[in-house]
Amino acid sequence: xxxxxxxxxxxxxxxxxxxxxxxxxxxxxxxxxxxxxxxxxxxxxxxxxxxxxxxxxxxxxxxxxxxxxxxxxxxxxxxxxxxxxxxxxxxxxxxxxxxxxxxxxxxxxxxxxxxxxxxxxxxxxxxxxxxxxxxxxxxxxxxxxxxxxxxxxxxxxxxxxxxxxxxxxxxxxxxxxxxxxxxxxxxxxxxxxxxxxxxxxxxxxxxxxxxxxxx
Numbered sequence: 001x002x003x004x005x006x007x008x009x010x011x012x013x014x015x016x017x018x019x020x021x022x023x024x025x026x027x028x029x030x031x032x033x034x035x036x037x038x039x040x041x042x043x044x045x046x047x048x049x050x051x052x053x054x055x056x057x058x059x060x061x062x063x064x065x066x067x068x069x070x071x072x073x074x075x076x077x078x079x080x081x082x083x084x085x086x087x088x089x090x091x092x093x094x095x096x097x098x099x100x101x102x103x104x105x106x107x108x109x110x111x112x113x114x115x116x117x118x119x120x121x122x123x124x125x126x127x128x129x130x131x132x133x134x135x136x137x138x139x140x141x142x143x144x145x146x147x148x149x150x151x152x153x154x155x156x157x158x159x160x161x162x163x164x165x166x167x168x169x170x171x172x173x174x175x176x177x178x179x180x181x182x183x184x185x186x187x188x189x190x191x192x193x194x195x196x197x198x199x200x201x202x203x204x205x206x207x208x209x210x211x212x213x214x215x
Contacts, residue, residue: 002098004075004146005029006090007067008050009060013081014039020083021048025090031071032081035063041081061157061164068152077146084115085144086185093146096180103151103177104168107144107184115188127166127210136173138181141165141210147172159213166210 006028010017014037024030032045034054042052055066068076075097077090085107093105109116128139143165155171157164172179 002075002091002094003028003073004077004090004094004097005031005071005073006077006079007064007071008032008045008079008081009035009063009067010037010041010045010081011035011058011063012037012039012041014041014044016083017041017044017081018048020079020081020087021045021050023083023087024079025087028077028090029073031067033063033067033070035059057160059161059164061160061162061167064164065157065160068149071149074149075146076149076152078143080143084187085109085142086187089144089182089184090146092182093144093180096182097146097148101178102180104145104147104172105180105182106138106140106146106169107142108138108140108181109142109186110183111186112188115186127214130214131166131169131173134170134173136169137179138169140181141169142184142186144184151177163210163213167213170213 006024010032030050032050032052034042034052036056036058045052053066053070055063064078075094079085079087089107096102096105124141127141131138157167157171159167
């Protein structure tokens with residue numbers, strides 16, 4: 001079995017983390033990146049066996065990239081720490097990369113009722129359509145993905161905010177990476193409110209960060 005290191009970028013996810021960590025593939029190393037939480041995210045993660053690093057600079061991209069830099073395994077998987085994405089997809093994504101079938105394996109969200117607000121889904125659809133127009137074969141910018149650590153570092157991703165996953169896809173497409181997309185169940189988060197889809201303001205901020213990369 002191919003066992004990537006799982007990186008979980010977290011901001012105030014103490015409530016959701018126990019369930020998230022329990023649902024991960026058994027025996028896979030886990031790295032929680034605490035992105036300046038004001039709750040017990042770091043303590044909860046450590047108590048459940050995860051390695052913890054702190055990235056005080058706020059921003060999804062900052063947390064993800066810090067996790068990438070601190071990861072110790074050749075393959076790295078990324079998953080949100082809120083429990084909304086089905087971690088059961090990770091072995092299939094890892095297999096696609098480890099066997100050489102793909103350079104980047106990603107999830108395409110299949111939402112359960114009430115899990116994905118209309119404004120977040122609309123923004124995602126517009127950006128994904130633009131990616132396909134540019135030759136990147138994806139229908140989502142889902143925060144669940146697997147790739148080789150050194151290859152990801154070599155892409156030189158510069159965004160440290162919400163635009164990080166979009167820049168990753170753009171740079172991977174430009175580099176000729178083979179991208180495999182698979183459906184993943186998307187449910188209500190395990191606790192708290194999403195920093196992106198939880199409000200129109202959060203979604204607008206994310207779309208703004210991403211739109212700048214598409215000019």
